[in-house]
Amino acid sequence: MHVTLPDGKQLDLPQGATALDAAKAIGPRLAADALAATANGDLVDLMTPLPEGASITLITKKNPADAAPVFRHSLGHTLSQAVGEFYGRKGYPREAVKRGVGPSIENGFYQDFDLPEPLKEEDLPEIEAIMREIIGRNLDITRADVGKAAALEQFAYDPYKVELISELPDDEPITFYTQGDYVDLCRGPHFPNTGRLPGAFKLMSTSGAYWRGNEKNPILQRVYGVAFATQKELDEYLHNLEEAKRRDHRKLGRELELFTIDPLVGKGLPLWLPNGTILREELTRFLREQQFQRDYQGVVTPNIGNLDLFRTSGHYQNYSDSNFSPITVDDEQYMLKPMNCPFHVRIYASKPRSYRDLPVRLAEFGTVYRYEQSGELNGLTRVRGFTQDDAHIFARPDQLKTEFLSVLDLTVLVLKTFGLNDVRFRVGTRDPESDKYVGDPAQWARAERQIIEAVEEVGLPYTVEPGDAAFYGPKLDFVVKDVLGREWQLGTIQVDYNLPERFDITYTGEDGQDHRPVMIHRAPFGSLERFVGILIEHYGGDFPLWLAPRQIMIIPIADRHNAYAETLASEFKAVGMRVEVDDSTNRMNAKVRSAELNKIPVMLIVGDQEEARREVSVRERTPEGHKERKGVAFTDLLAELQERYRTRA
Template sequence: MHVFLPDGKQLDLNAGATALDAAKAIGPRLAQDALAATSNGDLVDLMTPLPEGARITLITKKNPAEAAPLFRHSLGHVMSQAVGEFYERKGFDPEAVKRGVGPSIENGFYQDFDLPEPLKEEELPQIEAIMREILGRNLEFSRAEVSKAEALARFSYDPYKAELIGALPEDEPITFYTQGSYTDLCRGPHFPSTGKLPAAFKLMSTSGAYWRGNEKNPILQRVYGVAFASQKELDEYLTRLEEAKRRDHRKLGREMELFVIDPLVGRGLPLWLPNGTILREELMRFLREQQFQRDYQGVITPNIGNLELYKTSGHYQNYGDSNFSPITVDDEQYMLKPMNCPHHVRIYASKPRSYRDLPVRLAEFGTVYRYEQSGELNGLTRVRGFTQDDAHIFCRPDQLKKEFLDVLDLTVLVLKTFGMNDVRFRVGTRDPESTKYVGSDENWVTAERGIMEAVEEVGLPYTVEPGDAAFYGPKLDFVVRDVIGREWQLGTIQVDYNLPERFDISYVGEDGADHRPVMIHRAPFGSLERFVGILIEHYGGDFPLWLAPRQIALIPIADRHNEYAESLAAEFKRVGLRAEVDDSTNRMNAKVRNAELSKIPVMLVVGDQEQERREVSVRERTPEGHKERKGVGFDALLAELQERYTTRA
């Protein structure tokens, strides 16, 4: 057999050769340094036979990060072995430890266990210590193909492995990987030996997990770990994790009194408190102003709709388990609204339209409902009822590109306004193998090509994600990296030739005949709930002045300054700024500290001198730290803050 190297050179090998054989054929030093390989672009280990004619690259200890999924998977096996040894040292039979699945995941790995007694979080460092022992033993990973009967015999004591083996097709090779005395059912791939694995790992937590994700099955104990190619990367990750905890929107939302989720109201149904409502309304006001400049028309639609509406649109069939169950009213079936778009289509269809009327741009902050599994709910970022900043543009085909580019410009403006400048663009196309998509091939090709041409016209780099389209059309997603390096999918723009067809809507063209409009679905925020959750963490609760629910705290030094402070607060409120006076009996330093903890951006201290001169002493929170100014004239400050608020500076 032969394979090809990156430079195109052909390497002749014996039949059934592995990547290690290829490395040895090139040179002994490379064979010693090799950790893994790619074969036709797929990551493989050094033990698996290569296909004839494969194009291969070898990954060495010079670039271990390229093999991260492999070393994370191998460390998962090491952790599984360490847990077994831990319980053996406690006197339990080795077969008392049973194992579910254990894949590598982003940044690390996990393994599910059925244990003779629960593993405590405080025992994780002991497991880590055994893992380091196993790395020190430099155990080789070996691969073996076995029959189904052999596999079942080997794991006869473990019902979870037996179930996995039993579900495998009869003609599919079954592989075991072994290091030392530990063997597991596994497809691989793996590192060559435990001694070559990076020691930059840490076990993070344990949790309960239903076997195979089914709540009718037993609950197993899942142990999570993280792993990186170097200690520096691990330390940076742990630092980001601590920062993420500090910025957690659930924690800050509680401390800043933005929202609550009350179990009596229902899981996944947030209640917006007064401070959170201000934040939400500022976002809505900002977007409404932008939409007004772009000739959008506001509409309002109900929170439920006739089931036939969602059957016609396809949302009922294609959203499946994400829909709430229909309810019967007066012999008709209704459903909580999963999407705003069918309602907007019916508004478009409510009167005849001419080519001169198009584009029609309908916008709504519309609340929709999705049934999310309770285990997936997460503060504001994963909820069951949320408000989309939805708009649907109905346009002629010749208007499509301009309208798409205008929406693209609006979405980029929205993200830049909130300091979200690290954005990547992702075009979601249909998966040709899937049957979930509606509409003709011709319309899909036209829509996908239109999105890519528009993005290329403005020079934005993008990636294509097959299978990521909505069931009715392709889309452009905006994936934002926040200040601590996490990625979030926020805004989206979708091109849709299919809903206009399904609802049979039209416009009268210049030729007097009926023509089909094209729809653009767009939501720059995505949803207010998710956007606010991400925004809280992006800013760490330190919102800019215009967005902060509590903007200005006036802090009298003594009771005799309260009246002056109240008069200043009234002047702020007169021009639309949110100001409050701390007239508590606390000392001034305590008042300042309370305002700091509440993340109020502007604190104004007033005493005898300030009152006499109509001045204030300013203490302001900024991204760079605190900024202080003494003896600032109030009228000048009022004009300055009013200007910053109105311009959203």
């Protein structure tokens, strides 16, 4: 057999050769340094036979991060071995520890166990220490093919392994991996030796997990770990984890009194508190101004609609798992709306349209309802009732490209306004093998081509994701990376030839004949709830002045300065700015501390000198830290802050 190296050179090898054989054929130094390989783009270990003619790349200790899924998987086996030794030291026999699955995952690994007594969080450091002992033993990790009968005999004590083995074909070899006296059923791949595993790992937590994800099965104990090629990467990950906890929008939402979720109201149905309502209103005002400049027309639609509306659109059939159940009213069936678009189609259809009227741009901050599983709900980022910054553009086919580019420009502007500049553009297309899509394949192909042409025209990098389209049309999603490097799918633009067809909407063309418009669905925020949740974490609650629910706190040094503080406050209010006076009996430092905890962007301190000169001392929160200015003329500061608010600087 032969394999092809990255430089195109072919390497002749014996039949059944492994990546290690290939490394040895190149040279002993490479064989000593090799950790894993890729074969035809797939990660493989050094022990697995290579396919005939494979293109291979060897991964060495110079670039261990390229083999991250492999060493994470091997660390999962090391965890499994360590847990067995942990209970062995407690006097339990080997058969007392039974094991479910243990794959590598993003940033780490996990292993499921059926244990003689539950692990506690405080046991994890001891198990981690045993893992490091195993790594220090430099155990070779070997691979062996065994028959089904031998495999069942090996794991006769473990019902989970027996179940997995029993489902495998009788005529296919089953692979075992062994390190020391630990043997496990596994497809691999693995590192060649425990001593070559990176030490940059940490056991993080335990949780319950149903065997094979089925709630009818036993609950196993899952142990999670994280692992990286270097200690620096691990330290950065742990730092970001702590930072994420500090920025958690559920925690900050409670502390800053932005929103609450009340069990008596219902799961996934947030209640916006006064501060959060201000935040929402600032966001909607910002987008309404942008839409006004682009000739959008505002509309308002009801929260429920006749079931036939959603049957016609296809939302009832295609989103059946996420729709709330219909309700019967006067012998008719109604449903909480999962989407705004069918209502906007009917508004378009409410009167005849000419080619001169198009494009028609209808916009609404419309609340929709989706049934999410209880376990998937998460603060504001996954809810059952949310408001979309929805708009639908009805255009002639010759107007589509211009309208799409205009929406693209608007969405990028929105993201940049909030410092969300690290954006990945994802084109979701139809999977021709799937039956979930409606409409003419030729129209789908045209819509997909038009999206890609528009994105390429403005020079945006993009990826194509087959199967990621909406059931009625392809889309461009904006996947943004926040300050902690986490990705979120926010805005979306969708091209739709199908809903106009399903609702039979038309416009009169220049030729006097009826023609079919094309629709663009767009939502730059995506949903206000999710966008706010992400903004809270992105800013860590430190909103810019224009967006902050509480913009200015005036802090009198003593009671005699309260009247001056109130005078200044009234002038701020007169120009529409949000200001408060802390006239409590607390000392000045305590007042400053309170304003800091509430993340108020601007604190103005006033005392005898400031009052005599009609000045203020300014303490401002900035991304770089605190900025202080003394003896600032109030008139100048008022104009400065008013201008910053107006321009959203």
